[in-house]
Structures are given as C-alpha cells and as structure tokens.
Amino acid sequence: MAVNHQSFLDSFVLLAKLPFLARFTVYAVGFRLPFLKRIYRGAGYIGVGMRSIKTTHLHTLFTALRNHERVIMYGDVSDDEERFEFSKGIIRLSQEFKVPILPIAIKGMNKVLPLNEPKLDWGDILLSIGKPSSYFSSPKELKEEVQRLYSKVA
Numbered sequence: 705m706a707v708n709h710q711s712f713l714d715s716f717v718l719l720a721k722l723p724f725l726a727r728f729t730v731y732a733v734g735f736r737l738p739f740l741k742r743i744y745r746g747a748g749y750i751g752v753g754m755r756s757i758k759t760t761h762l763h764t765l766f767t768a769l770r771n772h773e774r775v776i777m778y779g780d781v782s783d784d785e786e787r788f789e790f791s792k793g794i795i796r797l798s799q800e801f802k803v804p805i806l807p808i809a810i811k812g813m814n815k816v817l818p819l820n821e822p823k824l825d826w827g828d829i830l831l832s833i834g835k836p837s838s839y840f841s842s843p844k845e846l847k848e849e850v851q852r853l854y855s856k857v858a
Contacts, residue, residue, distance in 0.1 A: 705774060705776045705777065705805065705806040705808055706776075706777055706778075706779065706790055706794055706805050706807055706808065706846055706850065707777075707778050707779070707808045707809070707810055707850075708778070708779045708809055708810060709778035709779050709780065709788060713813060714778065714813055715730075715776070717829055717831075718776060718808075718810070718831075721829075722808075722831075722833075724774060725774065726774035726775065726776050727748050727749070727750055727773055727774065727775050728750070728775075728776045729749070729750045729751070729765070729775060729776065729777045729778065730744060730749045730750070730751060730752070731751070731752070731753045732751030732752060732753055732758070732761055734749075734751070735758075750764050750775065752765065752777070752793075765797075766801070769797060769801040769803055770801055772803060777794050779791075779847070779850070788847070789843065789847065790843040790846050790847055791843060792842075794843065794846065795842060795843055795846065798839065799839075804837040804839055805840055805846060806833065806834060806835075806836050806837075806838065807834035807835075807846060807849045807850045807853060808832070808834065808853070809832040809834075809850050809851075809853035809854035809856075810829070810830075810831055811828075811829070811854055812828050812829040812830055813829060830857040832854065832856050832857045833853070834849060834850075834853050
C-alpha cells in the first residue's frame with residue numbers, strides 16, 4: 705500500500721480506519737532509540753529510508769513482500785497536502801516481488817498535529833482507497849493516482 709504522508713499520526717489513523725491489518729514501514733533511525741525500538745519491534749514495524757539500513761530490516765521487508773503481507777509504505781512527508789513524492793524503490797519492490805500497490809490518499813492529517821507546531825486538532829480526517837490490484841510503472845504514475853483519490857475526498 706502506498707500512502708501520502710502528512711504526520712507521524714498517519715499510522716494510527718490508518719490502523720483505526722482500514723478494514724484490515726497491515727505492517728508499517730518507518731524511518732529506520734527510530735530503531736536506534738531504545739524506547740522507539742521496543743515499540744517498533746512490538747508493532748512489527750519495518751525500518752526503511754536510510755542508506756545505512758541494517759540488513760535485518762531489508763530481510764524483514766523482503767520476507768513480508770515475498771509472503772504477500774500487507775505493507776504500508778509512505779511517500780515523503782510534507783506539511784503541504786498537495787506536495788509529496790514516492791520513491792522509485794516502491795515501484796521497484798512491487799515489480800520485483802510481483803505485488804500490487806494499493807494506493808491510499810489520506811486527507812486532513814497535516815492539520816491534526818502540523819509539523820513544527822505544538823497544537824492538536826483532530827478536525828476532519830478522510831481516507832480514499834484505490835483499486836486493490838494496481839501496478840504502476842513509475843513513482844509519477846503512482847503519485848497521480850493518489851492525487852486523483854485525494855481530489856475525490858470531500
């Protein structure tokens with residue numbers, strides 16, 4: 705699953721709103737912090753996003769994809785709901801492991817706990833889920849689909 709990323713709270717909202725369970729990818733640096741490491745491991749999170757990523761994280765990700773587990777991968781985080789990018793790695797992994805990408809658009813999270821602002825406002829959080837068996841040839845094509853889903857949400 706590929707989701708635009710707006711807040712560190714995205715995972716909690718997705719857990720609450722999606723009609724199925726999934727594993728989440730998180731920035732691997734969190735595994736270096738003892739309190740986060742324990743939470744991440746307990747929740748089954750998979751570390752990604754660092755050039756010096758541990759082999760164990762890659763093995764965990766590859767095993768999950770090989771076993772066709774549901775894995776949520778985010779686009780780059782942005783405080784602007786319109787600006788986000790997906791990495792080439794998401795497309796490459798989808799093709800290599802022959803797993804489809806389920807595009808998901810999340811809207812309103814950037815207002816819940818905005819980056820660099822100490823306020824909490826739940827407001828309206830909306831989700832739009834794409835077709836469950838989509839293959840994409842490029843990050844641009846995936847981004848356009850998520851933006852299309854995003855624009856469908858009121």
